[in-house]
Amino acid sequence: MPEGPELHMASRFVNRVCCGLVFSGSVEKSAVSKNTEVPFQCEAYIISAQSRGKEVKLTLTPVKVEDVSPSATDGKAGSPGQMDIIFRFGMSGSFELAAVEEIPKHAHLRFLTRRCPRQVLCFVDPRRFGSWAVNGSWQPARGPCVMLEYEMFRQNVLTHLSDNAFNKPICEVLLNQKYFNGIGNYLRAEILHRLKVPPFERARTVLEASLHKEPTDELTLSKKVKMKLENPDILELCHLLPMEVINLGGKGYISDRTDGSSAFAAWLRCYDVSGMQTLRDANGRTIWFQGIPGPMAPKGSRTPKSKSQKKTKLEEDEKHSVANEGHTAKKRKRKVEQQRSPAVPEDGPQRNGQNTKAAAGEQEAEKPEEAQGTRRRSERNRRKPAAELLPMSETPAESGRRKTRAMKSRKK
DNA sequence: CGTCCACGTCTAC
DNA sequence: TAGACCTGGACGG
Secondary structure, three states: OOOHHHHHHHHHHHHHHHOOOOEEEEOEEOOOOOOOOOOOEEEEEEEEEEEEOOEEEEEEEEOOOOOOOHHHHOOOOOOOOOEEEEEEOOOOOEEEEEEHHHOOOOEEEEEEEOOOOOEEEEEEOOOOOOEEEEOOOOOOOOOOEOOOOHHHHHHHHHOOOOOHHHHOEHHHHOOOOOOOEOOOHHHHHHHHHHHOOOOOOEHHHHHHHHHOOOOOOOOOHHHHHHHHHHOOOHHHHHHHHHHHHHHOOOOHHHOOHHHOOOHHHHHOOOOOOOOOEEEEOOOOOEEEEOOOOOOOOOOOOOOOOOHHHHHHHHHHHHHOOOOOOOOOOOOOOOOOOOOOOOOOOOOOOOOOOOOOOOOOOOOOOOOOOOOOOOOOHHHHOOOOOOHHHOOOOOOHHHHHOOOOHHHHHOOO
């Protein structure tokens, strides 16, 4: 679910559904979660939320049992017994409100209401990359929120342009949360696409162009405003695009993007859009773009197809079963067979094997059992270093379709 | 069945 | 700068 917009919408969701709810008791953590217990216990408390970039803060505020009026729930910071919990969502975190009888799978932290019908606010996170910290504050290494602290965000970038961080390609820097707190993989693609900025152009180069657009005195105020509205620079887009997603009113990425009918899917112009190109950046993340990749593009890196791409390709294959160059398909995929440099494998030891018995007992999942000690399972999915697994005799086309995640490990 | 892919950090060489 | 950390959906054989 989670880039800045989804985190922000999650905080609004919590404030909306918890308005008027009184919670009680202790906070339950699933047995499987490796995150810390939340040592909070209270007869009656309320929950409110705030977001900043890719974090959400829940505030638990004790209230008098007999007084649940809004005035009592206005909880200033520092109310006695108050607790803040900072959440990061990883790849799959979200908040849900459910009836106690219907607690969703993967609900790793649970807040129970005091009165019937008993309900539960759940932090749900299937992949468990998410985390929370008790009585912490916003992660200090993260910069200002691109959505809610725009001016600070902008200044933070512009005053640190000499930082070595900006030597990297712009598409990678946009994921640096020290400067772009809230931007994630789909937002970086959309931002760069709107400006037609090559993703692997050096970040400082791109941003200095932005700096030059700072208001100049020759223009009247209204003209400056007009220009800004019509030609937002990259830092403005880092604010405006997340705001657009928020204003779609859906749940952002979470809503079923693949069915193409959601407002969010329609909003995307580049990310996961048929016809766009993809590459892996230096961190192995897929960057979606159109046009030239830019001077700092990694050599010989390519991404396999996304779900939607595969789907499209399948449809086309059916249409073109006669093997001609039909022109019916509107959404023709670019079938760049980006000539890759041939895999240069030292044929090392064949280490494939490696099938550890994936433990049978797997069901334990979210039961409050001990549940630890099932880490054997993950070995099945582990990415192989793979470079040495490439047969040298492979055709370029075939090797081109191979997983390239490991390729970055190949010293070019 | 197996492989690949996904909205993100983290930390260990 | 590689993995590690996870589950689950879509595909391919």
